[in-house]
Each structure stands twice: as structure tokens, then as C-alpha cells.
Amino acid sequence: MSVSGARFADLLEQHRIDFSAGVPCSLIEDLIATLETHPRVPYVAAVREDVAVGLAAGAWLAGCRPAVLMQNSGLGTSLNALASLSLMYGLPALLLVTWRGYQGKDAPEHILMGDISPKLLTLCGIPHRVLSAASIEADLAWAIAEMEQRLQPVALLVPPGVVEMGRAHARAAGPPATRDGGGTPSPLAAVLEPRISRLVALGAALKPLGREPLVHANGYICRESFSLGDRPQNFYMIGSMGMASAIGLGLALARPHRRAVVFDGDGNLLMNLGILAQVGARQPANLVHCVFDNGVYGSTGNQASLSHQVRLDRLAAAAGYRTAVAVVAAGEVEAAVQAALGSEGPHFILVKVTREEAEAPRIPFTPAEIRDRFRASLLAG
């Protein structure tokens, strides 16, 4: 038995939740899809989970009753905000934390966090329960009563199957996502119309590459690139969302005479936007930072990202990248990567792509295999 996103949102409303913020997880895509257009429980797309905790703190101080939606990977990201903001000041929030790695059955990046999620909540002193569809009304009533009485965050862990699945495909086929839960376009916005799929763009970007190390952001970017061709110099980041650009910068700084290439996603870059300033300040001439911008969190069900309203290439230019270009056609992608590999950087290439997702297999290597062959390829020169 599972509960639909619409029913879940109704129950949140009945419990007078009137503000929500979060980072998507596919386990609750149906709930997020409902909240994204909900008139009374508005959803704010946060760039990071701890930012969602901060948004909820502000909303509660302003008189709202907030909910924070996150994957348990984001519980790790949020620990400091929970400890030194929500728990220290006593700021209530309903934490809906999806439980990837539940019962040890999931992709490798979820196993450890899946094991320790309830323990982390216990360690922090955050009361928590495992949500079930059968007892959702009682679970929500308990959580709301606890957070009001204790004046602090309370968590419901949401295992797979509690919320109905399957909206991703409908959304992928539908009209382009154009909202992030509100907000007007910034002056940096200028619409770039996507023309090619990410798979086509990846194929074009891979063409000029020789033996350069290449770090892929997590999600479908890894999988589609792998489906086009594997090489030991490919680092497939299957977890640690946001970190591809940091790993690439680390490579570039440690090996200044060798190029380092990053294939990033818009959601990934937004989660770690400060990296732009770090690159701007350090000026690694050997860094090529490509962002495949489909305007959505594609890997978790196509929730809109902020890249509809904010031009990431212009942020990179303002942060001090030597070049920052935006491209939309396959020939332009190939030419931009070719030019970047042959000249002093740091270079930023925004590749605007459609939301189309190719059938692509999971990365078949273990994390240790990915590490070992990548490092060996670097040390071989």
C-alpha cells in the first residue's frame, strides 16, 4: 500500500503545514510534484538540504509551520544546520527524510547512510518515526504534536514504496518545467532554447578528449556518458552530489600541467555554487568545467532547477573564469571543448540540453574499481 502525493499534500495541509522546502529524491517525486504547484503548501526548491533547513527556520520565525523534504544523503549535509540552528534555537520543522539504503538494499552510495540514518537522528536528539502508508495519519499527528510541544525539528523517515512512484515519466514527456516554486527571473536570465539531448551533447563533448581525466557528476550524466564509451580516465561519481567540480579542481591544482575535465549537472553545480568563486580565485589554467544544463533534477523526476532563472555561465564569468560560453548545438559543443583543451583556462562551458533521458545502464564497477583504475591512469602520466 502506498499513498499518492496529492493525498500526502492534503494531510500536510490538514496539519497546517504552510511552507515547504527541499532538494528532490525520487522516492517522493509524486509529493514534490504536487507541492510544486500547491496553492497553500508552497514548495521552495532549495539548492542544498541545509539551505532548506535554513529556509524552514526563517519561515517558522515568520509564523509558518514548515516542512523540509530531503533524501537521507542530505541529512549528512544538514547536520550542522540542524545542530547549531534548529536544535540550538529550538525551531520546529517537520523533516520528511527519504530512507535510501533501507534494509541494506540499494546502490552503493546509499548503504552507509541508509544504515546510520536513524542513529544520526537519535544522536542529534531528533525524535523520529518510520512513516508507513497505513499509519500516515497517526504518524503525522504524532510528529506535529512532538514538534509543537518540544519546539524542535521532528523527523519521519520515508522508506521506498510509501509514496506512489511513476510520475517521472509523465513529467519527462510533458511540457518543459518552468517554475521553481515561484520567483521572478533574475536580470541574469536570458532564455536559452535547448536543441539537443544530453546524450548527443555528451557524445559531442567526448570527441575532442584524449587521455584527460574526466570527472562526472552523479546521476544520469555518469550513466549516459558510460553508455557512449568507457575509459579508465573516467571518474564516475555515483554519490556525493555537488562534488564533481571540487574533485576536478583538486585534480587541476594537484597536477597543474595536465588538463582536468568536469562534466557537471545544473543541480550539482547549484548545490556547490561556491566552487565558482574558488575557481575564479585560484585560476587553474588547466580546468575545463562543462555543465550539461537540462534545467531540472532529471535523475530524481525532473523537478525544476533554478537554471531557468539564473544563467550559470554568467555566474562563472562574474566569478572570474577566463572564458565562459553557452552552447546549444552539437557542433558548438565539440568546438568549445576542443578550444578549451587547447588554450589557457579556467574554462566554463554551459551546454543547454533537453530533458530527454536515454536508456542507460548503471555503472557496473565498484567504487574501489573506479578509484583504482582512475588513479592508475593518472599516475601513469
Ligand SMILES: Cc1ncc(C[n+]2csc(CCOP(=O)(O)OP(=O)(O)O)c2C)c(N)n1
Ligand atoms: C545530497 C544529495 N541530495 C539529493 C540527492 C538526490 N539526487 C541524485 S541525482 C540528483 C539530481 C542531479 O541533478 P543535476 O545535476 O541537474 O543532473 P540531472 O539529474 O538533471 O542530469 C539528486 C537530487 C543526492 N544524491 N544527494
